Amino acid sequence: MTTLVIVESPSKAKKIQAYLGTGYTVRASLGHVRDLPASRHEIPARYAAEPWARLGIDVQAGFRPLYVVPRSKAKVVRELRELAAKATRVLLATDPDREGEAIAYHLAQALGLKGDVQRMTFHEITKDAIQTAAKRTRPLDYALVGAQESRRALDRLVGYGVSPVLWGAVAPGLSAGRVQSAALATLCERELERMRFVSAPYWRVTATVGEEPFTAVALSVNGRRLATPRDFDHAGNVTGEALVMTDEQAAKLVAYLKVRPCLVERVERAPFTTRPPAPFTTSTLQQEASRSLRLSPKQTMDVAQKLYEGGFITYMRTDSPALSDEATRAARDAAEQAYGPGSVPAAPRLYAAKVKNAQEAHEAVRPAGRTFRASADTGLAGTELALYDLILRRTVASQMTDLLGERTTVTLRVGAVVLQAVGRTVRDPGFTRAYQDTSETGPDDDAQALPDVREGESLPVRDAAAEHRRTPAPGRFTEASLVRALEKAGVGRPSTYASILSTIAERGYARVVKRQLVPTWLGLLVNVYLREHFERLVDVRFTAAMEEDLDRIASGELRREAYLTRFWTEGLAGVIAGAPRLSPTLAVPRVPGATVTVRSGEVVLALGSRTAPLSEAVVPDELTADVVEEVLSGRLPPGPNTTAPSRRGSGRGSSGTRRSARPHKGEARSGKRTARAGGRTR
Incomplete structure (x- = not known):
């Protein structure tokens, strides 16, 4: 008895063949074997005269699609049909999503498979997963096929x-x-x-305060709040009562601060807790790989495809951040081995999809297997190693303890001027020992560690400066x-x-x-x-x-x-x-x-x-x-x-733009001028 297993790619076929061994023949379809006609040359002669043939969809007959086998796939289909005729059983092992379900359906049609078409589905290419999937097959899901056909029809009708x-x-x-x-x-x-945006100028005045110096920002003068970007509309007009200082006023404020002591009016301390981010979905993987690895979404998916087919990660097209019980245990074990038993909470963390009908309830993108391979033990290099390491650290971090810290806000007064300093102190780094989420970075002023000061305490003002800024335009999108x-x-x-x-x-x-x-x-x-x-x-x-x-x-x-x-x-x-x-x-x-x-x-x-x-x-x-x-x-x-x-x-690398498409002038954090006492500029 021989079982024919059909997957999409040759590299996947080779890997799965090794796991299934004798009695199985694994071959690749090289993706879709049928599709709507891409040109008039692909339209069968008996349909060529039909007015809907070029569209490939008969809108008058229930939107019946016209599927053809492209010339580039004729040889593949012929070879697979010959193998299927000799096999005692055919398993369609295409990807476990709507697209994969549709590919399986088209394979069944193109090969003339009769009876109940059997699907072999898996979310990782490991020996256990493949051997289990070969034993636990299921029928073709025609609802998923219908959804993919509808999507394809919509795209064709619109395009x-x-x-x-x-x-x-x-x-x-x-x-x-x-x-x-x-x-x-x-x-x-x-x-x-x-x-449409009009940038508006404003001054930001800061003071360096205390024996253990920290930075405080001027909030108000004589009870009137100083303008910040949120006080301007897109036309550059002030929308409230905030004070927009002139150059002369900014210079005078700097001079005023430098010759007076600073009084601590109020100290507020509040604990904060940051939970670890969920394991990767397709989109969060694309976002984080773009931010931290400088990979485009396409590059990310190409590399992830290689990792999946190589048995390093689970299937990379998913809307779900959920982990299986097996993966949850593996992540907790990896955290404890690397950071000690106190690095994981008493109970496992559970994650659920935030979108409706998460893509066929897949797991998150995670390292494959019952135990996770350390990055150094994979034999990977370059972008493949970098992406695997990112996925590993995110998955392990998702099961670790929270980051614990304290946020401190100090309100100070220098005569008629009110200033504020904000800082944070990390008490327990928690999951950040494994992974730092780059999407959660806070403002610069929040990063400073403030000294222990008391209300009523007098502190020296060591320096003061005014930075000339402009309101920033709405930021462009990155990928x-x-x-x-x-x-x-x-x-x-x-x-x-x-x-x-x-x-x-x-x-x-x-x-x-x-x-x-x-x-x-x-x-x-x-x-x-x-x-x-x-x-x-x-x-x-x-x-x-x-x-x-x-x-x-x-x-x-x-x-x-x-x-x-x-x-x-x-x-x-x-x-x-x-x-x-x-x-x-x-x-x-x-x-x-x-x-x-x-x-x-x-x-x-x-x-x-x-x-x-x-x-x-x-x-x-x-x-x-x-x-x-x-x-x-x-x-x-x-x-x-x-x-x-x-x-x-x-x-990428296309012809340059005038002024190199730099951000809008108002987006620069560093100003052109810095006002000092006496009105000096530089």
């Missing part, structure tokens, strides 16, 4: 329906997508906020923060974020510059058009509701045909038919009358009767009146501004 409209209105080769367009809208709205924003909004699924970001870059809609995602003029114009004519497509709430509907299809609560009918027939189809093929126009917020549009394949800046090509090297939020004049007068070389999609992959 093939809206993209040609963009070709006529903006430029050839562009694309729209169900999740892609909502993600682009999120990026562009932030850039438009920056374009990590965009992933976090999309997940929080319920847009897309973690397994899709890497491909979404790659698509946005490949289409030329955004670039990664100094780790920031900077929308291009093309991206902004595409967003303008979609927002004007396909408003629901860029509405994150609508897109999130679509994800919930897909979850309902997966659970059997909603019928696929009914949902697609409502989406297409009652919604998108009519909008597509009525959308005008007129080029979108974006008004430049800071320059009245100035607009950006597309003409003859070029991005063009216009003001009155004057026009000029606008290079993508001109950063959108830096298009001021001066820059507009430079462009229109030809003093700023236009550079490349083609609307053709970029093919540079992630966008």
Whole structure:
């Protein structure tokens, strides 16, 4: 008897073959073996004349999909069909998620498998897990297949329906997508906020106080609070009664502080507790790898795929932070071995998914096995070692004790001036001995350790300074923060974020510059058009509701045909038919009358009767009146501004931007000037 086991990749097949041994033949399908036709050449002759054939979905017949075996997969399918005919049993061991379930379904159809199709599912590639999975098979889950088919149909209906409209209105080769367009809208709205933002100046005055020096910040003078960034609106106006000091007032305040003693008015101490972060889900892994390892989401998923297939970590596409009992014990054992028995709490920590219908209730991303291999014992190197070590430390830390500390707030007075110093002291580092969560870093002033001072105590002021600052514009998204924003909004699924970001870059809609995602003029114009004519497509709430509907299809609560009918027939189809093929126009917020549009394949800046090509090297939020004049007068070389999609992959290393797309002037923490007593500046 021979059992044929089909997985997706050759490396996975080789590993699993070794674990199953004789009696099993393990082969790879190399991913999907059937899909909707990608071009007219893939459409079977008997369907070529059908008006819906290019779409690949017969919307008049219950949204019946037309699946074909791509030419590149014909040989693989033929070989697998021959092996299946000789085998006594076929197990479809594709990934344990909706995509994997769909691949298994298409394999069954392409190979002509009869009867109950059996799935072999596992979340880690270890000997125990594979041998157990081979014995505990289950039938194909058609609800999951239906959910994936619905997602694929939605993506095809949106992409093939809206993209040609963009070709006529903006430029050839562009694309729209169900999740892609909502993600682009999120990026562009932030850039438009920056374009409308007006930075306002303010002074921050500090004093160095005490024999054991610490820093205190001036809060008020004569009972009037000094302005901070939260006191200004986006137009740079003060919204309350806060005092915005002039240069002269700031210098006088510094001089005033330097010649007077400081009285401790109040000391407040409050204990704080920080729990360890949950084990990684797909999205939190992408976010943390971006922050601490400087990996893009795509790079993270590529490396994680290798670790999974090598048997080092569990399946890396999951919405759930839960750990199995086995993994919980392994994490606690690893913590105790490394940091002692007091490093774990009495009871194990339990984590639950925060999103609805967490992707088929997978475990978190964690080291594979009943015991966790130390990073030094894996034989890994480079980014694979770094990512494994990150996953190991996060998993172990999730079962360790809390960080315990004390936060101290000292209120001081120097005559008419009230100052405040904030500090924190760690009493027990807890889980931070294994892992420091970079997403939980606090403000700089909170990091200082304050000396033990008493109320009523007089302290010397050793120095004082005033720092000239400007209010910061809303920060651009990084890849990590965009992933976090999309997940929080319920847009897309973690397994899709890497491909979404790659698509946005490949289409030329955004670039990664100094780790920031900077929308291009093309991206902004595409967003303008979609927002004007396909408003629901860029509405994150609508897109999130679509994800919930897909979850309902997966659970059997909603019928696929009914949902697609409502989406297409009652919604998108009519909008597509009525959308005008007129080029979108974006008004430049800071320059009245100035607009950006597309003409003859070029991005063009216009003001009155004057026009000029606008290079993508001109950063959108830096298009001021001066820059507009430079462009229109030809003093700023236009550079490349083609609307053709970029093919540079992630966008890293793309052509530089004017002023290197640096953060808005108001975002600089260090001021240009420092006021001292007597009004000196430097």
